Amino acid sequence: GDGNVSSYGPVGGKKVDWPANCCPVGLLSMAEIDHSIPVCDRLKSPDGKVGERVWILHGRDHFSLCFEAPGTLRKQKPTDSP
Secondary structure, eight states: OOSOOBSBOTTTTOBOOOOTTOOSEEEEETHHHHSOOOBOHHHHSOOSOTTSOEEEEEOSSOEEEEEOOTTOOOOOOOOSOO
C-alpha cells in the first residue's frame, strides 16, 4: 500500500488494498458515511488471529479502540455488494 486508507487510489480511481498479513489493526471510519470515502477492505477486516485484532474507530471528532474478544466472532455469509 501507499499509506492510503481508501479503497480507491487518488489517481484514476483504481481499486487498491493494503498488503496481505500487514498487521492485526483495522480502521472503521465515519468518513465512509459523511464523505463517501470507502475504507479499504483489509482495514475493515484485518489479518490476525481471532481475539488478537484491534480496530481504530474514527468518529467525526474522536478516535476509539475496539478490541476483539475471543469467541465472539460470528461467521458471515459473503455478499456481492461493495
